[in-house]
Amino acid sequence: MLTTNRLVGRLNVMINRKEQILETAAELLQSRSFSSFSYKDIMDRIGIAKPTIHHHFSTKADLGLALIDHYIETTKVALEGINQKHRKPWDRIEGYFNWMSGIMLSGNKICPTGILQAEYNVIPEKMRKSLSFRTQFIQTWLATVLADGKAEGTMEFPGKPEDHALLIHSAIQGALQQARAEGAKKFTTVIHQLRKGMEVKK
Amino acid sequence: MLTTNRLVGRLNVMINRKEQILETAAELLQSRSFSSFSYKDIMDRIGIAKPTIHHHFSTKADLGLALIDHYIETTKVALEGINQKHRKPWDRIEGYFNWMSGIMLSGNKICPTGILQAEYNVIPEKMRKSLSFRTQFIQTWLATVLADGKAEGTMEFPGKPEDHALLIHSAIQGALQQARAEGAKKFTTVIHQLRKGMEVKK
DNA sequence: GTCTATAACGTGATAGAC
DNA sequence: GTCTATCACGTTATAGAC
Numbered sequence: 001m002l003t004t005n006r007l008v009g010r011l012n013v014m015i016n017r018k019e020q021i022l023e024t025a026a027e028l029l030q031s032r033s034f035s036s037f038s039y040k041d042i043m044d045r046i047g048i049a050k051p052t053i054h055h056h057f058s059t060k061a062d063l064g065l066a067l068i069d070h071y072i073e074t075t076k077v078a079l080e081g082i083n084q085k086h087r088k089p090w091d092r093i094e095g096y097f098n099w100m101s102g103i104m105l106s107g108n109k110i111c112p113t114g115i116l117q118a119e120y121n122v123i124p125e126k127m128r129k130s131l132s133f134r135t136q137f138i139q140t141w142l143a144t145v146l147a148d149g150k151a152e153g154t155m156e157f158p159g160k161p162e163d164h165a166l167l168i169h170s171a172i173q174g175a176l177q178q179a180r181a182e183g184a185k186k187f188t189t190v191i192h193q194l195r196k197g198m199e200v201k202k
Numbered sequence: 203m204l205t206t207n208r209l210v211g212r213l214n215v216m217i218n219r220k221e222q223i224l225e226t227a228a229e230l231l232q233s234r235s236f237s238s239f240s241y242k243d244i245m246d247r248i249g250i251a252k253p254t255i256h257h258h259f260s261t262k263a264d265l266g267l268a269l270i271d272h273y274i275e276t277t278k279v280a281l282e283g284i285n286q287k288h289r290k291p292w293d294r295i296e297g298y299f300n301w302m303s304g305i306m307l308s309g310n311k312i313c314p315t316g317i318l319q320a321e322y323n324v325i326p327e328k329m330r331k332s333l334s335f336r337t338q339f340i341q342t343w344l345a346t347v348l349a350d351g352k353a354e355g356t357m358e359f360p361g362k363p364e365d366h367a368l369l370i371h372s373a374i375q376g377a378l379q380q381a382r383a384e385g386a387k388k389f390t391t392v393i394h395q396l397r398k399g400m401e402v403k404k
Numbered sequence: 405g406t407c408t409a410t411a412a413c414g415t416g417a418t419a420g421a422c
Numbered sequence: 423g424t425c426t427a428t429c430a431c432g433t434t435a436t437a438g439a440c
Binding site: 250257 | 405406
Binding site for chain 2: 432433434435436437
């Protein structure tokens with residue numbers, strides 16, 4: 001590890017280390033929870049000393065905040081990626097379902113929004129605002145897709161697009177939690193019901 | 203406190219104390235999370251010493267298990283109460299929605315299934331089985347109501363009753379979490395969408 | 405059943421050397 | 423940037439007196 005770091009040079013060490021900590025923390029957050037992972041867990045996983053983590057993220061609240069900002073970035077990349085790859089509303093929705101499905105399949109994980117909202121009263125106060133931003137970002141994206149689908153006549157659902165987007169997001173958040181406890185089938189069933197609930201009745 | 207306990211007699215003291223601890227723990231579980239509340243929190247809230255709690259629930263895993271069993275009991279009472287009060291499927295579903303709404307309104311709380319599933323990988327192993335039982339119990343009840351509604355022609359939804367029951371339960375679980383972070387409106391919106399999704403199209 | 409006292413350990417966080 | 427060493431505190435849990 002040390003040898004490798006020295007080989008890639010000083011700047012890369014810093015950047016990689018920080019991102020490595022962040023990735024590890026993200027993994028731990030989604031498989032355990034915010035208050036259930038510790039600096040020691042990170043330390044053990046990537047083989048560095050605890051003060052090294054404190055050097056990059058001086059408090060756990062700072063790490064938590066960076067974590068959410070990191071999620072915001074990957075969310076933007078993921079959703080804009082879907083928009084670029086697919087034009088049709090149905091394809092975009094399926095892209096979103098697939099993205100969520102990937103979270104579930106990548107080993108005992110759930111949606112970060114879910115875990116952080118479940119722990120809302122115990123996470124550091126400054127994490128809450130960023131969390132809210134990410135939640136809104138996803139729901140706004142979903143609402144846009146739904147509005148497009150309704151406009152072109154390929155999707156049908158009750159109420160306003162943003163209301164149905166909220167239903168979808170809530171259901172998937174709950175479904176990921178159910179799926180980890182009860183098996184992947186729970187997730188695919190919920191997706192199926194959501195899909196059926198938006199199909200156009202002839 | 204002590205005086206009162208002595209007045210009600212020895213047996214009552216034991217029973218009441220145990221239930222008092224359980225109620226307090228339930229409150230803490232739903233407002234914080236399982237790993238985020240401690241014996242000290244209970245101790246501070248009801249003014250007893252920590253070893254007293256250990257006397258009733260020797261380990262935290264035991265307390266957690268008793269907590270879920272307690273939830274199973276109150277769930278049975280609540281759902282059978284709804285069945286006795288209301289005959290029509292729509293009234294029963296609304297009774298369930300109201301019950302969940304009550305959780306949200308009683309101060310910053312969420313569904314215990316939600317919090318425990320969110321922490322699934324960190325809760326003691328013996329809690330998981332009971333948790334699963336309660337989840338299934340609720341979904342089976344919901345499926346029965348949905349099946350009745352479909353049979354009498356007042357409800358309409360895609361797929362099997364148990365599949366739609368899973369969607370409803372997942373959505374509400376997610377909605378309670380969203381509502382605590384983003385405001386009660388999120389919950390009522392999800393309920394509204396679920397309701398619309400089951401109405402009979404003329 | 406309840407208490408005081410304490411054990412044994414894990415936590416986030418800091419000081420200071422290299 | 424990373425380390426060793428250490429701090430102050432909170433955690434679950436137990437021993438033993440009343």
